[in-house]
Amino acid sequence: MNRLIIIDSNKCTGCGLCQMACSIHRNGQCEASLARILIYRDEKAGIFIPMTCRQCTDPPCAAACLMNVISKDYETGITIRNLEGCISCRVCQVACPFAASIFNYLQERVENCDQCGGDPQCVKYCPYGALKYTDLTDNMDLVRDAEAKRRLLP
Amino acid sequence: MPKPNADSCHDSLVREHAIKTIVIIGNGAAANSAAETIRSYDPRIQVIMVARENVPEFSACALPDYLAGWVSRSQPFIKKPDDYANMGIEMHWGQSVQRIDPHTKTVATESETINYDSLIIATGSRAAVPALNGSGLRGNFVIKDVADIDAIIAHRPKHVLIVGSGNIGIEVAQALQERECKVTVIEQRERILPRIFDGEPAGRIAEILTSHGISIYTGESVVAIEGYQRVERAFTDKRAILCDTVVWAAGVRQNTELAESAGIELGKLGGISVDTGMRTNIASIFACGDCVESHDMLTGKATLSLLWTTAKDQGRIAGANSLGCKLVYPGALNLVVEDIYGQCAVSMGVNEGGLCNQDLEIFEGESEKGYWRLLVREDRIMGFQSLGITTGLGAIMALMKNRMPLRTVAKILSDQGMMRRADWYLPARPFLDRLKK
Numbered sequence: 001m002n003r004l005i006i007i008d009s010n011k012c013t014g015c016g017l018c019q020m021a022c023s024i025h026r027n028g029q030c031e032a033s034l035a036r037i038l039i040y041r042d043e044k045a046g047i048f049i050p051m052t053c054r055q056c057t058d059p060p061c062a063a064a065c066l067m068n069v070i071s072k073d074y075e076t077g078i079t080i081r082n083l084e085g086c087i088s089c090r091v092c093q094v095a096c097p098f099a100a101s102i103f104n105y106l107q108e109r110v111e112n113c114d115q116c117g118g119d120p121q122c123v124k125y126c127p128y129g130a131l132k133y134t135d136l137t138d139n140m141d142l143v144r145d146a147e148a149k150r151r152l153l154p
Numbered sequence: 155m156p157k158p159n160a161d162s163c164h165d166s167l168v169r170e171h172a173i174k175t176i177v178i179i180g181n182g183a184a185a186n187s188a189a190e191t192i193r194s195y196d197p198r199i200q201v202i203m204v205a206r207e208n209v210p211e212f213s214a215c216a217l218p219d220y221l222a223g224w225v226s227r228s229q230p231f232i233k234k235p236d237d238y239a240n241m242g243i244e245m246h247w248g249q250s251v252q253r254i255d256p257h258t259k260t261v262a263t264e265s266e267t268i269n270y271d272s273l274i275i276a277t278g279s280r281a282a283v284p285a286l287n288g289s290g291l292r293g294n295f296v297i298k299d300v301a302d303i304d305a306i307i308a309h310r311p312k313h314v315l316i317v318g319s320g321n322i323g324i325e326v327a328q329a330l331q332e333r334e335c336k337v338t339v340i341e342q343r344e345r346i347l348p349r350i351f352d353g354e355p356a357g358r359i360a361e362i363l364t365s366h367g368i369s370i371y372t373g374e375s376v377v378a379i380e381g382y383q384r385v386e387r388a389f390t391d392k393r394a395i396l397c398d399t400v401v402w403a404a405g406v407r408q409n410t411e412l413a414e415s416a417g418i419e420l421g422k423l424g425g426i427s428v429d430t431g432m433r434t435n436i437a438s439i440f441a442c443g444d445c446v447e448s449h450d451m452l453t454g455k456a457t458l459s460l461l462w463t464t465a466k467d468q469g470r471i472a473g474a475n476s477l478g479c480k481l482v483y484p485g486a487l488n489l490v491v492e493d494i495y496g497q498c499a500v501s502m503g504v505n506e507g508g509l510c511n512q513d514l515e516i517f518e519g520e521s522e523k524g525y526w527r528l529l530v531r532e533d534r535i536m537g538f539q540s541l542g543i544t545t546g547l548g549a550i551m552a553l554m555k556n557r558m559p560l561r562t563v564a565k566i567l568s569d570q571g572m573m574r575r576a577d578w579y580l581p582a583r584p585f586l587d588r589l590k591k
Contacts, residue, residue: 066215097552
C-alpha cells in the first residue's frame with residue numbers, strides 16, 4: 001500500500017505552518033496561496049480543515065485535463081503532472097472536488113501535492129500532529145467511518 | 155503505461171478473448187483515449203489506427219493559445235509521431251477510410267483492406283461553413299487543426315470578423331486581439347456564448363470583451379462576403395463590416411458519412427446513435443467523440459457534446475467495451491472554463507436554455523471576487539456558472555455529478571462531526587449557504 005498524507009482536522013489550529021513550509025520548500029517564497037495544501041477556515045465556528053491532493057486512484061483532474069499532462073505513477077500512487085505541457089487552462093482546478101489543484105502564479109502552471117518525493121515538508125512542520133504521513137490502512141478509523149455512513153445514508 | 159490489475163476479475167471487465175484486432179478510425183481525443191485504454195487493458199492486442207492527417211494527436215483547446223502567441227507551435231501536440239509505435243499502435247498515416255463492410259468485418263482505405271474484430275469510429279467533426287456568396291474566398295478560415303492556425307498567421311490578419319461566439323469564437327477573438335487585430339464578433343442568437351452561459355453572466359463577459367476593444371454584435375447573421383480574390387468586406391442583415399479575414403466558429407457538423415454508408419443509424423440531432431456502452435446498432439462497431447450523439451448526465455436528453463473531456467471519456471468507454479468489457483457511460487457533463495482577460499469564467503452542467511423547465515430555481519450571488527449563478531431542480535444542482543471565482547467549484551461539480559440532494563448537504567453542513575468527515579463540501583459553502591433561505 002502506498003503512503004498518503006492523512007489529515008486529522010480535529011487537531012488543526014489553522015496556524016498555517018504547513019502552508020509556509022510547502023511554499024518555501026517548493027517555491028522559495030513564503031506565500032500561503034502558493035502552497036499545495038490549503039486550510040479551509042471557519043474562524044467563528046473554530047473549524048480549520050487542511051485540504052491537499054488525495055492522490056485519487058482515478059483522478060478527475062486527469063480525466064478533465066485538456067492537454068493530457070496529468071497521469072498516475074503506479075509505483076508510488078501519486079498523481080503526477082508533466083508541467084511542460086500545461087497551458088494553465090484551469091480545468092483541473094474546477095474538476096477537483098478537494099480544491100487540491102493549485103494555480104501557481106509564479107510559473108503560471110497548475111500544480112498538485114506530490115508528497116515532496118516521499119518526504120513531505122508540511123507533515124514535518126505541523127506542530128499539532130494534524131498531518132501524518134503513513135499507510136492508509138493504519139489510520140482507518142473504522143468505527144467513526146461506519147457511524148458517519150449510518151448517519152449520512154437516510 | 156500499463157495499469158496493474160487492469161485485467162482484474164471485476165465483473166464489468168470480463169473480456170472476450172476472441173478479439174485479436176481492433177481498428178480505430180480517427181486520431182483525435184476520443185480515438186487516442188480509446189487506443190490508450192485498450193493498451194492499458196491488454197499490452198498485446200493488435201491496435202490499428204487509421205488517420206486522415208499526417209500529424210500526431212494535438213489538443214484543439216491549445217490552438218487559440220498558439221494563435222495568440224502565448225505558446226509555441228509544438229505545445230498543442232500531445233503525442234510525438236513515434237509515441238504510437240512506442241505504445242505498440244500500428245498507425246496508418248494519411249489514409250482515409252472509404253468503406254466499412256460490417257459483413258466481412260473489414261475497412262477499406264484507398265490502398266488496402268484491413269480486417270477488424272472490433273471497430274471504433276472516432277471521425278470527429280468539421281467546422282460548419284455555410285454556402286454563402288464569398289465564403290470560398292481567400293481569407294475565410296476555420297479553427298480545427300494546427301494547419302488552420304498556421305494559415306491564419308501567414309495571412310497576416312488586420313481586421314477580423316469572427317462568426318459565432320461559442321467558446322472557440324470567444325477564445326479566438328481574444329487571441330487575435332492579442333495579435334493587434336481589430337476584432338468583430340457576430341452572433342446569431344441574442345447573447346454571446348448562448349449554449350454555455352445564461353443571459354446575466356454572458357452579459358458580464360460581453361462587457362469585459364467590449365471594454366478591451368472587441369466589437370460584439372448579437373442577433374445578426376452574416377449574409378454575404380465580398381471581395382476581389384480575397385475577403386474585403388462582409389455583410390450582415392444589419393450592417394457592412396470591413397474585414398480582411400473571416401473566421402467561422404459557428405458550430406460544427408458531425409463526420410457521419412462513412413458510418414451512414416455502412417448502415418449505422420444516426421440520431422435525431424445528426425450524430426451517430428450509440429447506446430450507453432458506446433455501441434452502434436451494428437455489432438462490434440463502436441463510436442465515440444464528436445461524431446456521436448450521447449445523452450446528458452443530468453437531464454438524460456440526447457446531446458451533441460463537443461467537448462474535449464467528453465470525447466476522452468467516451469473514448470475510454472468505447473476502448474474498454476471494444477475488448478468485450480461492459481462499462482457504462484454515465485453521460486456527458488459539460489465543463490467549460492474560459493479565461494476572459496484574466497477573469498476565470500466557468501460553466502458546468504446545463505444552462506437555462508438547456509433545461510426550459512418551470513420548476514427551476516435560480517440562485518445568484520456576488521462576492522468581492524466575482525459573480526455566480528446556481529441552477530437547482532428537484533433539490534439537485536443542475537448547473538453552475540461563475541465569473542472571476544476559482545475556489546469551491548470542484549465541490550459543486552462533485553455534488554452535481556453525484557446528484558446529491560441538497561437537503562442531505564444541508565444536513566451534513568449543520569452537523570460538526572459529519573462536516574469533518576465530509577470536509578470537501580466546505581469550499582462550496584458560500585454558494586450553498588444561500589440555498590437555506
